[in-house]
Amino acid sequence: MAIAILRRIPSRVHINDEFARGRRLRKTAAIYRRLGKKYALGQLTAKYYNLKGQDEKDWSAAILEYEDIAGPIKAVIVHALSHTPPIPIHWDWHPKGPKFVQVTYEPKPPHYRLLISGYNALRSKK
Numbered sequence: 001m002a003i004a005i006l007r008r009i010p011s012r013v014h015i016n017d018e019f020a021r022g023r024r025l026r027k028t029a030a031i032y033r034r035l036g037k038k039y040a041l042g043q044l045t046a047k048y049y050n051l052k053g054q055d056e057k058d059w060s061a062a063i064l065e066y067e068d069i070a071g072p073i074k075a076v077i078v079h080a081l082s083h084t085p086p087i088p089i090h091w092d093w094h095p096k097g098p099k100f101v102q103v104t105y106e107p108k109p110p111h112y113r114l115l116i117s118g119y120n121a122l123r124s125k126k
Contacts, residue, residue: 009059010049012093012122018048019080019089021109029086037078041070044077065119072101076112089114093121 010018018028031047032039042063045051051059066073080087088111099118106113 008055009051009062010045010122012091014049015045015091015122018045019091021088021111025086025088029081032077032081037082039074041066041074062122066116069099069101069116069119072103073114073116076103076114080112087112091116093117093119095120 017024019025028044028048031044035043035047042060046056046059076089080089088109090111090113092113092115094115094117097117102115102117104113104115105111
């Protein structure tokens, strides 16, 4: 059952694609502008990949693991997508080790690097 669920929801590769420079990032920024700053963590990705029904429920359940670090993650997303032009975000997960979120800004080319440590990486194949 768990394997079937993992195949239907976005993976870490999909998340990185969603926040990559160019057309994809502009699409994400447009969705963000429609949702506003008070969106729920994961809502952007659900809209970006047009998740519906059970897929959307499975995605919402999968990201509950990140609830305690939602604040710093959303802060980076809000800042990056509020900027003109939007700033790309590269996501990386290190499941082993202490739990923390590390944000680094690289000025050339401008992008954020978001490291999520101590949490499972999203591993689906959509």
